[in-house]
Amino acid sequence: MTRQQQPDSRRPFPPRLWNIRETADFLGVPVSRLYYWSYRCEGPRILRVGRSLRYNPYEVIEWATSRAA
Numbered sequence: 001m002t003r004q005q006q007p008d009s010r011r012p013f014p015p016r017l018w019n020i021r022e023t024a025d026f027l028g029v030p031v032s033r034l035y036y037w038s039y040r041c042e043g044p045r046i047l048r049v050g051r052s053l054r055y056n057p058y059e060v061i062e063w064a065t066s067r068a069a
Contacts, residue, residue: 017047017054026057027064 024031037043044063047054
């Protein structure tokens with residue numbers, strides 16, 4: 001793991017992880033875009049729980065703000 005990918009121990013763990021629909025709604029993109037980003041290894045970091053994709057809300061917010069113009 002690179003230094004950038006290591007979890008920040010100062011940040012509390014979220015009360016619950018977002019599913020793909022919640023993440024898409026938050027970002028204002030279609031669910032298919034998240035699947036496409038997942039395929040291309042782009043977008044917010046994904047946590048795979050069984051067959052489901054889950055997102056840490058803190059990381060999604062951090063990713064979105066880092067891409068702001």
